[in-house]
Amino acid sequence: MSGITVEPLTAAAFAPYGEVLETEGDPDRIINQGLCGRFHDRATLDIVEGRAGLSLFKAEPRALPLRLEMVERHPQGSQAFMPMSFDPFLVVVAPDKDGGPGTPRAFLTRPGQGINFHRGTWHGVLTPLHEPGLFAVIDRIGEGPNLEEHWFTEPYLVHATA
Ligand SMILES: NC(=O)N[C@@H](O)C(=O)O
Numbered sequence: 001m002s003g004i005t006v007e008p009l010t011a012a013a014f015a016p017y018g019e020v021l022e023t024e025g026d027p028d029r030i031i032n033q034g035l036c037g038r039f040h041d042r043a044t045l046d047i048v049e050g051r052a053g054l055s056l057f058k059a060e061p062r063a064l065p066l067r068l069e070m071v072e073r074h075p076q077g078s079q080a081f082m083p084m085s086f087d088p089f090l091v092v093v094a095p096d097k098d099g100g101p102g103t104p105r106a107f108l109t110r111p112g113q114g115i116n117f118h119r120g121t122w123h124g125v126l127t128p129l130h131e132p133g134l135f136a137v138i139d140r141i142g143e144g145p146n147l148e149e150h151w152f153t154e155p156y157l158v159h160a161t162a
């Protein structure tokens with residue numbers, strides 16, 4: 001089983017796959033009588049033939065090392081995972097290679113970071129590592145198929161250190 005070593009999530013490393021939502025640095029705007037920093041328009045919702053919807057996911061926590069058996073993608077829409085707890089979670093992505101996923105990469109978020117997958121990005125499903133596994137998810141609501149799965153012939157093993 002091929003191994004994948006988890007990397008820290010950074011906006012630069014994640015850029016080919018999506019955006020990182022975080023409150024690093026100065027806010028773009030100070031609002032609410034100076035009591036709130038707005039980190040404005042930090043990710044793009046890209047929805048084809050449908051609308052953006054806001055859902056809640058309550059997912060079972062997983063543990064590392066993790067068998068990565070599949071990745072999926074949504075050709076019709078971006079998908080954002082916004083944690084509702086202050087815990088890191090695992091984000092798996094893969095480049096596209098001739099219509100299928102290339103070698104996956106695994107990122108560990110810092111508490112407070114969220115992510116938005118670009119439309120069509122190969123990714124692992126929502127993977128919390130701690131209870132309560134509660135996330136707000138912003139993705140496409142619409143008719144027609146928007147899920148393509150790829151099951152690896154041999155799973156990868158995602159682990160914390162090399
Ligand atoms: N299927 C679903 O709603 N969730 C997945 O797309 C996922 O990435 O977790």
Ligand code: NI
Nearest residue numbers: 072074079125
């Ligand atoms: Ni998904």
